[in-house]
Amino acid sequence: MTKRKFSLRPASAAILLGSAALGGIVGGAALASDDAAIAGEIAAPGPAAVMQSGVHANLADMVEAVGPSVVQIQVKPEARSRTAAGPMTRDEALRRFFGQPSPHGDRARPGGSLGSGFIVDPSGLVVTNNHVVANADVVTVQLSDGRELEGRVLGRDDKTDVAVVQITQGSGFQAVDWGDSDGTRVGDSVFAVGSPFGLGNTVTSGIVSARGREIGGAYDDFLQVDAAINSGNSGGPLFDASGRVIGVNTAIFTPSGGNVGIGFAIPAHLAREIATEIVQNGSVSRGRIGVSMTDLDEDIARRLGLSSEVGALIAEVEARGPAARSGLKPGDVILRFAGEKLEDGRDLARSVGEAKAGTSVPVEVYRDGRLLALELVIGSDRVAWS
Missing domain, CATH: 2.30.42.10 (PDZ domain)
Structure with a gap:
């Protein structure tokens, strides 16, 4: 089946929001229309583990099962790498020229950012967006129970916007299961869990609106969803009706900077492949x-x-x-x-x-x-x- 492409007009702009100040708008990418100057957010879904025995009565059961696997990721200014100067990546350019200031005034911490992620292995491997961890070597991972643990960035891939973080403290974490994004159909029910605007453990739901969307990258193959995705959702998981991760929330299309029901998620098959290679080789x-x-x-x-x-x-x-x-x-x-x-x-x-x-x-x-x-x-x- 021919893929439907999402074309941007010349005046349109893609905006990454994953590096907004702590306490403010964070994570995500937005697409701006010709009619207004727009800023948007990116959110990415992560893998979640759900008991496969029995039948879940409703979405609340599913959310309760996968919630402990979804984390909040904080990048503090002092944690960012100081690497040699070189050409700006697509993510860096978008963050620099289209990033939004924090609406919280003096409480914001310049240079910091906040996003989401999900645990994919009991050892503490976390999948998130590359733009969430920016140029950081070390991040703070906040679990659903409020604990804050140190995380080390194992590697990242700016072409697909996927990164992997290793929690360096503790063990026996609850991991989620990867789902079948290739088998996902338009109209399938989905739900997202993440930290929009820093509000952790926030759940939104909707359906898959389209497949194979392209928004400017060479490797784009996004799932389009109408579940509400906002700043800070970046790197968080998009779950199917069985509580398996089928995507990583990454971008939204918006004329206002907020959610209008058009979000984009990296398919699980691609995110899993990239994350596995990062873990095994440290590079892609x-x-x-x-x-x-x-x-x-x-x-x-x-x-x-x-x-x-x-x-x-x-x-x-x-x-x-x-x-x-x-x-x-x-x-x-x-x-x-x-x-x-x-x-x-x-x-x-x-x-x-x-x-x-x-x-x-x-x-x-x-x-x-x-x-x-x-x-x-x-x-x-x-x-x-x-």
Whole structure:
């Protein structure tokens, strides 16, 4: 089924809110419309463990079961890393230029932030958003019973906005179960737990409104939900009707800075994969082929002799890179990757990123009016966290 894309007009802006001051608006990303200057919040769901025996009478039973697995994450100003200056990441730029000041005046702590997360292993592994932990090495994790424990950031991935924190004190924590985000359907009931505006253990509910939403990132594949998500929900879990985590709440679309019923969550299958790799390797490895792409519109497609604007148009090929060694050239249009039809360059980026480095993948390429079959060598693009 063709994915429905969420397109932003040129004047629109994506806003990350995960680094708002403590006590103020925190966590999340918002999308602004052309009609108003907007600030929004991001919230992400985490995994929750629910007893699978018996039948839950209502949502209250489910919330009671998963509540102890949802945590609040505080990043204090002094905990932020002092790393060498370099290019700003997408998250950093959004935080710097679109972050909101705290409405609580002198009680705010400049440079601090607050968000949500969820425990995925009894040892104290916590999944959250990358923008929640920002550039911190150490964070404070507050459990549902009020205890505050130290947490160490194991690693993060800014491309998918996923991070993992290890609680360094205590053991035997209650973990949640991952659910099947691939099997989630539009209309399925969901509920979110987190700390909007710092109000811990807040529960909201709704349905899955759409799937496969793209809001500007190369690896976007968001679930859209209408459960209320606000600042501070970032990194918190989105649960299905069985109390399993199917997503991590990450962004909202808003004309006012508050929730209007359009939220976005990272699918559990992606968040789990990234979190597992961070825990195992301390970094994220993606496939790469060394190309840049451009949009294939109707006019370009006609000039190339294509009947439709479907496929990934290669604009440049890195000299001696994987794509060049595989025979790809500028002007080629990749129509299929590993037998799967590509809608656009974003599809190619995701497919290459998920491919294993060192392998060869069959691709179908349109060039000068002919279809060619090539074996595309996948290179490595290991993203180390520092």
